[in-house]
Amino acid sequence: MEPIVVISILGGLILLVLFMGAPMRPVRFIGQGLVKIMIGALLLFFLNAFGTTLGLNIPINLVTSTISGFLGVPGIAALVIIDTFILG
Structure with missing residues (x-):
């Protein structure tokens, strides 16, 4: 596809959203959720990096990152307790 066509389509979509108004609440909710999941993955990374001396290793996946x-x-703390005492 030609670049001018792609730019025209994107520009038209932006104008359509500006004039009609986007449902911003669902878009904002999804964006905030994704940011929280990424922050959770980052926190788990630091826990795994510093917790190896204590024997802590929580896998980083979608469920644990979401929690x-x-x-x-x-x-x-709940993930560490589950890993230590229940899965132990």
């Missing part, structure tokens, strides 16, 4: 991202420090 640690949305719940924060209590979520990470």
Whole structure:
């Protein structure tokens, strides 16, 4: 596809959103959720980096990142407790 066509389509979509108004609440909700999941993955990375001396290793996947991202420090504590005592 020609670059001018792609730019024209994107420009038209932007104008359409500006004039009609986008449902910003769902878009903002999804964006905030993705940011929290990425922050949760980053927190788990640091936990794994510094927790290896204590024998802590929490896998970084979508479920654990979501738990640690949305719940924060209590979520990470819950994951550590589950890993230590239940999966032990």
